[in-house]
Amino acid sequence: MTTGKDFRTETRPDDVAAVRDLAAATGYFSASEVAIAAELVEERLQRGPASGYEFLYADDSGRIAGRLDGYACYGLIPCTLSSYDLYWIAVHPDTQGAGLGRRLLEDCERRIRALGGTGVYAETSGKAQYVSTRKFYERCGYATGAVFADFYGPGDDKYVFVKKLG
Amino acid sequence: MTTGKDFRTETRPDDVAAVRDLAAATGYFSASEVAIAAELVEERLQRGPASGYEFLYADDSGRIAGRLDGYACYGLIPCTLSSYDLYWIAVHPDTQGAGLGRRLLEDCERRIRALGGTGVYAETSGKAQYVSTRKFYERCGYATGAVFADFYGPGDDKYVFVKKLG
Numbered sequence: 497m498t499t500g501k502d503f504r505t506e507t508r509p510d511d512v513a514a515v516r517d518l519a520a521a522t523g524y525f526s527a528s529e530v531a532i533a534a535e536l537v538e539e540r541l542q543r544g545p546a547s548g549y550e551f552l553y554a555d556d557s558g559r560i561a562g563r564l565d566g567y568a569c570y571g572l573i574p575c576t577l578s579s580y581d582l583y584w585i586a587v588h589p590d591t592q593g594a595g596l597g598r599r600l601l602e603d604c605e606r607r608i609r610a611l612g613g614t615g616v617y618a619e620t621s622g623k624a625q626y627v628s629t630r631k632f633y634e635r636c637g638y639a640t641g642a643v644f645a646d647f648y649g650p651g652d653d654k655y656v657f658v659k660k661l662g
Numbered sequence: 663m664t665t666g667k668d669f670r671t672e673t674r675p676d677d678v679a680a681v682r683d684l685a686a687a688t689g690y691f692s693a694s695e696v697a698i699a700a701e702l703v704e705e706r707l708q709r710g711p712a713s714g715y716e717f718l719y720a721d722d723s724g725r726i727a728g729r730l731d732g733y734a735c736y737g738l739i740p741c742t743l744s745s746y747d748l749y750w751i752a753v754h755p756d757t758q759g760a761g762l763g764r765r766l767l768e769d770c771e772r773r774i775r776a777l778g779g780t781g782v783y784a785e786t787s788g789k790a791q792y793v794s795t796r797k798f799y800e801r802c803g804y805a806t807g808a809v810f811a812d813f814y815g816p817g818d819d820k821y822v823f824v825k826k827l828g
Contacts, residue, residue: 529741575695577815614812642808644824646780649743658810 503552503603507540510562511553518564522586524629533584536569548572549583550607552600556588565591568600570608573617580608582618601636609661616661617641622653633657669718669769673706676728677719681750684730688752690795699750702735714738715749716773718766722754731757734766736774739783746774748784767802775827782827783807788819799823 516534519525525533539547548571556563566587573579582604587597608616620629622643638657647654682700685691691699705713714737722729732753739745748770753763774782786795788809804823813820 526741532740573813574698575692576813577818579810579813614816615810617810641810642822644781644783644807644822647739647742647745650780652743656808656810 503554503600505550505552507537507551507553509541511551511564511567512537512541514553514562514564515567518567518588519584519586521588523589524586524626533569533586536583548574552603552607554587554591554596554600564588566596566600568604570604570616572611572613578612578614580611580613580616582616585618597632598636605659605661614661616659618657620655620657621648622655623651630655630657669720669766671716671718673703673717673719675707677717677730677733678703678707680719680728680730681733684733684754685750685752687754689755690752690792699735699752702749714740718769718773720753720757720762720766730754732762732766734770736770736782738777738779744778744780746777746779746782748782751784763798764802771825771827780827782825784823786821786823787814788821789817796821796823 512534515537516530519530519533536547536549537551540549540551550570552568553564554566556565567584568582568586569584570580570582573581582601585597585600585604587600605616616638618633618638620626620633622630636659638659640655641658642654642656644654644656646652678700681703682696685696685699702713702715703717706715706717716736718734719730720732722731733750734748735750736746736748739747748767751763751766751770753766771782782804784799784804786792786799788796802825804825806821807824808820808822810820810822812818
């Protein structure tokens with residue numbers, strides 16, 4: 497089991513496929529969302545820190561080469577002083593329920609705080625299938641900052657969760 | 663005076679500088695925001711419609727070569743079915759108060775509706791200097807969908823305005 501202490505932060509070329517596989521395996525993301533998740537990894541590889549995307553990777557402890565247990569992606573929101581977006585967080589179905597998501601999120605927050613961040617924003621869907629995602633953010637101390645009706649599509653609202661960092 | 667009928671929609675190479683000059687001239691945008699405004703024009707030139715950015719340009723009626731009276735930039739929000747972001751709208755100070763902003767916005771909405779769009783989202787600052795911007799959206803039928811405290815910086819909230827298209 498990956499512990500909070502050893503999340504990998506360097507992006508490697510095989511993470512593009514690993515993130516694509518992981519995002520698809522969760523069943524939570526549409527095809528275009530999976531493609532975007534992988535694109536952010538590519539952009540990090542090409543542009544480095546200038547991409548604005550920081551990653552935490554929970555490796556599969558070497559059980560399956562190139563497979564991830566989970567990952568998170570965050571970054572300073574352009575044109576803000578200290579607001580950060582949690583662009584992605586995902587945990588492999590085989591690993592869910594063991595607290596890895598919370599450890600990834602808390603490590604993101606720790607790193608954001610260290611960078612001078614004052615707020616973290618995370619977006620998710622209001623559809624029934626995402627109730628566990630919304631409860632996850634609430635359990636982790638996030639407040640519902642906004643709900644945009646029918647944002648993603650008819651009957652598919654966008655929730656914006658916010659956590660202020662002290 | 664540019665009328666609603668003749669907004670130019672094709673992006674030309676000199677629009678990069680023209681949009682940069684216009685955005686800077688308004689005094690409403692930070693240096694990094696002005697840079698991003700110009701980058702979106704560059705991305706449109708490089709990637710065409712695949713950039714996801716559509717533009718309306720109000721030319722300066724030939725009075726000053728390469729100068730714009732105003733412009734707007736909108737596009738389908740990735741991973742949504744029919745939600746559009748009004749990324750930018752700006753009117754030159756010499757032209758403000760004559761209704762050009764409203765004509766640009768209404769033409770964006772007309773084009774978004776024709777593309778099947780069901781909602782338009784526009785973000786702006788909660789600072790006192792943007793009170794006229796916020797009143798502009800309200801006059802044009804937008805509702806305040808969310809306010810994120812201290813989003814841009816301390817004391818600088820983000821307002822998200824929303825208009826549902828019937």
